[in-house]
Each structure stands twice: as structure tokens, then as C-alpha cells.
Amino acid sequence: MKKSYIWPLINRVSHVLLILFLVVSYFSGSYKRFLDYHVAFGYAMFVLFLFRFVWGFVGPKYSKFKDFDFKAKDLVSYMSSVFVKTKEYIGHNPASSYAIVVMMILSFLITISGALELGVEKNHGFLSFLHVSYFSYMEPISKVHLWLVYLLIAVVFAHITGSLIDKFIKKSDAIDSMICGYKQISKKIDIKLSLFQKTFGVTWILVSLFALFYIFYAKNNMLVKSANIKQNYALQNPDFAQECGDCHMVYPPFLLPKKSWTVMMKNLDNHFGEDASLDKATNLSILSYLKANSAQNSKQESAFKILKSLKDDNSVVIAVTKTPYWEKIHKKIDSNIFKSKRVKSKADCKACHKNIENGLIEDNLIKIPSLKG
Numbered sequence: 258m259k260k261s262y263i264w265p266l267i268n269r270v271s272h273v274l275l276i277l278f279l280v281v282s283y284f285s286g287s288y289k290r291f292l293d294y295h296v297a298f299g300y301a302m303f304v305l306f307l308f309r310f311v312w313g314f315v316g317p318k319y320s321k322f323k324d325f326d327f328k329a330k331d332l333v334s335y336m337s338s339v340f341v342k343t344k345e346y347i348g349h350n351p352a353s354s355y356a357i358v359v360m361m362i363l364s365f366l367i368t369i370s371g372a373l374e375l376g377v378e379k380n381h382g383f384l385s386f387l388h389v390s391y392f393s394y395m396e397p398i399s400k401v402h403l404w405l406v407y408l409l410i411a412v413v414f415a416h417i418t419g420s421l422i423d424k425f426i427k428k429s430d431a432i433d434s435m436i437c438g439y440k441q442i443s444k445k446i447d448i449k450l451s452l453f454q455k456t457f458g459v460t461w462i463l464v465s466l467f468a469l470f471y472i473f474y475a476k477n478n479m480l481v482k483s484a485n486i487k488q489n490y491a492l493q494n495p496d497f498a499q500e501c502g503d504c505h506m507v508y509p510p511f512l513l514p515k516k517s518w519t520v521m522m523k524n525l526d527n528h529f530g531e532d533a534s535l536d537k538a539t540n541l542s543i544l545s546y547l548k549a550n551s552a553q554n555s556k557q558e559s560a561f562k563i564l565k566s567l568k569d570d571n572s573v574v575i576a577v578t579k580t581p582y583w584e585k586i587h588k589k590i591d592s593n594i595f596k597s598k599r600v601k602s603k604a605d606c607k608a609c610h611k612n613i614e615n616g617l618i619e620d621n622l623i624k625i626p627s628l629k630g
Contacts, residue, residue, distance in 0.1 A: 259445040263319055263347060264438045267312075267450075267458030271305055272435055274465060278302035279413065286493035289586075292379075292620040293473055293601055296481055306364040308461040309357075315457060317448045319348030325358075326351045342427045347442055350423075350431075356416040363409040370402035376479070378558050379620070385484035392556045401588065488616030496539050504533065506607050509616045510547045511555035512577045512581040514564060517546040521575040529576070559618050578603040590625065599626040 282298035313322040325348070326332075332351040349357065376384025378395035401625055423429035434440040450458070485499040490507055491498035501507055510518070522544040525533045535543070552560040559582070566581035567574060574580050578587075587603070594600055600608040606611050611622040 258441040258443060260439050261347075261439055261442050261445055262436055262447040263440045263474070264440075264450055265320075265454075265458070265460060266438065267455075268316075269435055269438060270462055271309060271311060271465075274462070275302060275305050275309075278305065278465075278469075279409075286406070289620040290623040290625070291597050296371070297376065297383075297469055297473035300366065300425060300472050300480060301465050303364055303368040304465045304468045305461075306361050308465065310361055312457070312461070316455065317450055317454060319448065322358075326350050327354055339422060340426055345443060346431075347440065347446065351466035352418075352419050353416060353431075356412055356419070359412050360409060360416075363405060363412065367402065367405045367409060370398060370405055372480075374402050380484045380556075380558075382481055383479045385482075388484065389556055392561060393557075395558065395561065424629075456487055472574065483619060485617055485619065487612060490614075490616070494542065496542045497546050499542060500533075500535060500539060504531070507576060507614045508606070509557075509613065509618070511552050511557050511560035511616070512563060513547075513552060513575070514567065515548045515551045515553055516573055517575050518544065518551055520573045522547070536595065557616075559616065576604070577606075589610035591628065593628055594625060597626060597628055 278298045280300050282295055282302055283295035285298065288569065307509040312320055326346070328351065332355065335351045350598075352413070372382055372384050373387070374395070376387050377391050377398055378388075379385075380388040420432050423431045424433075430441055466571055472478060476482070488509070490502075497510075498507055513521075521528070522540055525535060552564045555561075563577075563582045565578050566585070577583055595603045609623055609625050611616055612619070
């Protein structure tokens with residue numbers, strides 16, 4: 258057997274970066290306050306796959322798609338002899354050939370669905386113009402994005418499982434070769450990159466890293482920029498801002514439906530244990546404003562989900578913290594945080610949500626205080 262150089266450094270570095278970007282993007286997607294990380298690493302992963310696609314045409318032998326084994330009969334033969342040593346594959350075996358292409362396709366679809374979710378649901382990014390017209394479709398889009406991610410993870414695990422079988426059962430050095438670049442094969446073959454390929458490879462890595470840091474740190478770039486606008490409640494309705502703001506934080510009107518605001522304003526003499534009675538004209542002014550800007554008339558993600566959570570509830574909820582949606586998204590937070598000096602109660606939304614009094618409830622503006630602080 259001859260020790261041959263098959264996988265150049267660019268392949269190996271990009272392979273490691275893909276694994277890193279996928280892991281960080283996947284796990285950061287589970288936490289709202291890490292949305293910036295999720296988006297940045299997701300787009301950076303897409304850039305890596307995009308370059309890998311081009312590399313499939315301009316790269317060296319065994320990295321090109323024309324050197325992949327896409328023959329159905331070879332795939333069947335390879336898969337049917339999982340625990341038997343098969344013929345020698347210098348480059349990619351049939352299973353890994355298909356896996357790489359499927360992962361590229363899924364990466365493209367995940368990026369598109371993620372951009373759609375960001376635009377339609379969050380009103381962020383270059384597709385934010387779709388938010389007003391299609392915000393009611395946010396949940397189907399989100400589910401499509403999630404299932405595509407799950408499918409990619411399944412393919413990745415299948416690819417990893419196949420590689421482990423190759424190493425420990427078929428005694429192949431495929432995994433080792435993706436670390437050192439060398440394979441033990443029957444004849445001596447050493448891959449050499451042209452100047453163009455070397456330049457392309459360095460550009461490939463640098464652009465993916467630049468995309469990662471640029472998207473994360475340049476908050477106003479077109480891929481993540483928020484189209485949500487700060488609201489000036491004092492200018493829109495002075496009575497609402499002054500009368501409500503004198504006693505507590507100003508809650509965005511879209512956090513409750515019309516019915517809740519109507520019931521609340523009719524019972525101000527017992528407003529959460531306090532007498533907050535107003536003269537008739539002021540009461541009517543505030544109620545009209547609250548109803549006009551209630552959850553039913555809002556395109557905000559939180560308004561949509563609060564309404565959905567109350568849909569089958571015949572009771573009237575007048576406390577935002579009592580809505581099923583609020584309880585669902587806050588249930589994992591340590592109850593002691595709501596009793597801490599910096600928060601004091603569940604009703605103190607601005608302790609964690611920056612700019613909520615301006616009508617902004619952004620995932621990347623959430624900062625939960627530490628109990629040690």
C-alpha cells in the first residue's frame with residue numbers, strides 16, 4: 258500500500274469549520290437570546306457549502322463531482338455490504354458522495370427557509386418586506402425550517418455512522434485521511450493544487466470567516482437588520498403614556514387583545530388591587546387607543562402568538578403574565594430571578610427586554626439578569 262496525499266488542506270479546514278458552524282448554529286437556535294449567533298453561523302455555514310459546491314467543479318481530482326460515485330448499483334452494493342470490506346475508494350465512496358450532495362441541497366433550503374422565517378416572523382433581514390403580508394404564515398415556515406434542519410442532522414449522523422463503520426469495521430483510513438490528508442492506497446497518487454485552486458481555497462475560508470464576523474457584529478447589514486420601528490407612545494397618545502406610565506412601565510398595546518383592554522379599563526377602580534380610576538374622557542381616549550393597537554391589529558410575532566394561545570380560552574386575561582404564551586416562553590426561567598432586586602416581579606418586563614416600552618420585543622435584546630448581580 259502506498260501513502261498518498263488525497264485531501265488538500267483546504268478540504269480538511271473547510272470540513273472542520275462546517276462541523277463547528279453546524280453545531281453552534283443548531284444549538285444556538287434553541288435559545289431566543291442567541292438568535293444573532295444562530296443567524297451568523299447559519300449564513301457562514303451556507304457560504305462554506307456554496308464554496309464547496311463551486312469546488313466540486315474547479316477543485317482537484319477526487320474533490321470534483323465528476324469523480325464522485327453516483328452509480329445506483331454501486332450505492333446498493335456498498336450499502337448491502339456494510340460489514341464487509343468492499344473495493345478500494347480513493348476519493349468518496351457512493352454513500353458519502355450522495356451524502357455530500359444532499360447536505361449541500363439541504364443547506365440551501367435551510368438558508369432560504371431561515372431567511373423567510375427571519376423576515377416573516379421576526380421582521381428582520383432582506384425578506385422583512387414579506388412580514389406585513391405573510392406574518393400569519395410564520396408558524397408553517399418555522400416548521401419547514403425546523404424539519405429541514407432535522408433532516409440535515411439525520412444525514413450528518415448517517416454520514417458520521419458510515420465513516421465510523423468504515424474505520425472500525427471495514428478498517429478504512431477515510432477518517433484519518435480527513436485529518437492528515439493522506440490515504441493508504443494500492444498505487445501512489447499525490448494531489449497538487451494549481452495557483453488558482455490555492456487562491457480559491459484561501460478565499461473560500463477567509464470569506465466564510467468574514468461572513469461570520471460581519472453578520473454578527475454589523476447589526477445593520479441587510480441579512481439581519483431589523484425593520485421593527487421604535488414607538489413613541491407619548492406622542493401617539495399622551496393620556497396612555499402619562500396615566501399608565503405614572504404607576505408602572507408602559508406596556509405595548511399589542512400584548513393583549515381588545516376584549517382584555519375593554520375589561521381592564523372598565524374596572525380601573527380595582528386595577529390589580531389599586532384604584533386607578535380616570536375621568537370618562539381620559540378613559541375613553543386610552544381605551545380607544547388600546548383597542549386600535551391591540552393584538553388583533555398588530556403584525557408583531559408576540560401579538561400573533563398571544564392571540565393564538567388565548568383562542569380556546571373563554572376567560573378574559575387582563576395580565577400579560579397570565580397568558581398561556583407568556584407562561585410557556587418563561588417557564589424555563591428560574592423563579593428566583595423574578596424575585597431578585599433587579600427584576601422584582603414577573604410584570605417588570607423591561608428588566609430583561611430592552612426597549613419594550615418603545616414597542617420592541619426583539620430576541621437579541623433580551624438579557625436576563627444574573628442572580629449574582
